[in-house]
Amino acid sequence: MSLAGARLSFGDRTLWENLDLDVAPGEFVAVLGPNGSGKTSLLKVLLGQLGLTSGTAHIAGTAARAGNSDVGYIPQQKSIDEGLPLRGVELVGLGVDGHRWGLGIRGLARRRRIVADVIEQVGASAFANAPLGSLSGGEQQRLRVAQALAGDPSVLLCDEPLLSLDLANQRLVSKLIDRRRRTHNTAVLFVTHEINPILPLVDRVLYLVDGQFRIGRPREVMTSKVLSDLYKTEVDVLEVRGRLVVVGTGDAMDALGTAGGHHVHEEWR
Ligand SMILES: Nc1ncnc2c1ncn2[C@@H]1O[C@H](COP(=O)(O)OP(=O)(O)OP(=O)(O)O)[C@@H](O)[C@H]1O
Numbered sequence: 047m048s049l050a051g052a053r054l055s056f057g058d059r060t061l062w063e064n065l066d067l068d069v070a071p072g073e074f075v076a077v078l079g080p081n082g083s084g085k086t087s088l089l090k091v092l093l094g095q096l097g098l099t100s101g102t103a104h105i106a107g108t109a110a111r112a113g114n115s116d117v118g119y120i121p122q123q124k125s126i127d128e129g130l131p132l133r134g135v136e137l138v139g140l141g142v143d144g145h146r147w148g149l150g151i152r153g154l155a156r157r158r159r160i161v162a163d164v165i166e167q168v169g170a171s172a173f174a175n176a177p178l179g180s181l182s183g184g185e186q187q188r189l190r191v192a193q194a195l196a197g198d199p200s201v202l203l204c205d206e207p208l209l210s211l212d213l214a215n216q217r218l219v220s221k222l223i224d225r226r227r228r229t230h231n232t233a234v235l236f237v238t239h240e241i242n243p244i245l246p247l248v249d250r251v252l253y254l255v256d257g258q259f260r261i262g263r264p265r266e267v268m269t270s271k272v273l274s275d276l277y278k279t280e281v282d283v284l285e286v287r288g289r290l291v292v293v294g295t296g297d298a299m300d301a302l303g304t305a306g307g308h309h310v311h312e313e314w315r
Pocket residue numbers: 056061079080081082083084085086087088
C-alpha cells in the first residue's frame with residue numbers, strides 16, 4: 047500500500063500532511079498515536095471510505111476504493127449482542143469475495159471450502175457453528191481475523207485488533223496476523239495503542255501526534271528524543287526486559303493518554 051504526499055483535513059483542522067508511506071508485501075507496520083491523532087482515519091482512506099484532502103493512496107497499484115477485494119479489514123472490536131443469531135461460519139462467509147467464485151454449485155462448494163480453511167487457520171473450528179454472541183471476546187476476534195482473510199487479501203488493515211483481549215489471546219491474534227504476512231506476503235498496517243504485544247513482530251512504526259509524525263524501525267521511533275519532539279514535552283522511553291515503557295509527567299501524561307504504554311505485561315514468549 048502506498049500513500050504519497052497525503053493530507054487529511056476536516057475543515058481547518060489537519061490530521062496529517064506530507065505523509066509518504068509505502069508498505070511492502072509482507073511488511074508489518076504499526077500505527078501509534080494518542081486518541082484523535084487520525085489513525086482510524088488513515089485506515090478509512092485506504093479502505094476508500096474517506097477521500098484525501100490532497101495526495102494519493104494506492105493499494106496494489108490501484109487507487110484506494112471501497113469494496114476492494116485486495117484489502118482485508120479487522121475492525122475495532124465491538125461487543126456482539128448476545129441475542130444475535132449470526133454464527134461464526136456465516137460471519138466468515140461474508141468475507142469471501144462472491145464475484146471471484148460465482149454462486150453456482152461449484153462456486154458454493156469452493157466458497158464453503160475457503161470458509162472452512164480460514165476457520166481452521168485461526169483455530170476456530172470448534173466454535174464456528176455457535177452463535178457469535180455466545181462466544182468469548184478472543185473467540186470472536188479469531189473469527190473476525192478469519193473473515194478478513196477469507197477474501198485472500200494482499201493487504202491487511204487492522205484497527206486495534208487486540209483491544210479488550212487478555213494476554214494469551216493478544217498473543218494468539220498477533221501470531222495469526224504475523225503468520226499470514228509471512229506465509230502469504232500480505233502487507234499489514236496495524237493500529238494499536240500498545241506497542242509491546244507486537245514489538246517483536248513489527249518492522250516499522252508510524253507514530254502520529256497532533257499533525258506531526260515519524261516513521262522508522264520501532265527502536266528508532268520509540269525513543270525519548272523522538273517522542274519528546276512529537277509530544278512537544280518531556281517524555282522518557284525506558285526499556286525494561288525487552289519491553290518499551292513510555293513515561294511522561296504532568297501535561298505529558300495527559301497528552302500520552304492510553305498511548306503511554308505504561309501498563310505492565312508479562313514478557314512476550
Ligand atoms: N468525518 C469526519 N468529520 C469531521 N471530523 C472527523 C471525521 N472523522 C474523524 N474526525 C475527527 O478526526 C479526528 C481523528 O479521528 P480518528 O478516529 O482517525 O482518530 P484515532 O487516532 O483513530 O483516535 P482513537 O485512538 O481515539 O481511535 C477526531 O478528532 C475525529 O473527531
